[in-house]
Amino acid sequence: MHKIDYQQLLDNALKSVVKEALIYAQYNGLGDDAGFFITFKTRAPGVVLPDFLRIRYPDTMTIVLQYSYNNLNVSDKEFGVQLTFDGRPFFIRVPFSALVEFKDPSTEFMLSFHPRQKVAEQTTETPELPLEEKPGTVPDDKRVVSLDEFRKKKNLQ
Secondary structure (H helix, E strand, O other): OOOOOHHHHHHHHHHHHHHHHHHHHHHHOOOOOOOEEEEEEOOOOOOEOOHHHHHHOOOEEEEEEOOOOEEEEEOOOEEEEEEEEOOEEEEEEEEHHHEEEEEEOOOOEEEEOOOOOOOOOOOOOOOOOOHHHOOOOOOOHHHOOOHHHHHHHHHHO
16 A cells, blocks of 8 residues: 655645746836745756756755746746846746745744655767767768768759
């Protein structure tokens, strides 16, 4: 018999509160004093983050949606937002499954989560390139088309 995972059920229900708050901010913005402090696992599956930030924050990162954010987009499973880091804009995407904490200090509201998903495997190996894209390799002759054949035909006409 399988046991009911109440912690997971509770986390899912509370993440819907975060989703609704973000949808509200997406369409209405945030008030002058309001702001969201969102902490998430940087290596969780589905997180899209510039490499320099993933290096700087190898486990968790907190972003602040308050005065300077753009293009907040919320879907059923994730949210994306454009934030400025080191003076440059970057778009990040965070699945709700990666959330660790959500705070709105203006209302003294805070939620904590217990992410259980495995961290995405990070590899330092270069992905295997197809033969024709590997530096210093010659592709199979059957894939090479000589332009000379087309030039000869064009010159004959």
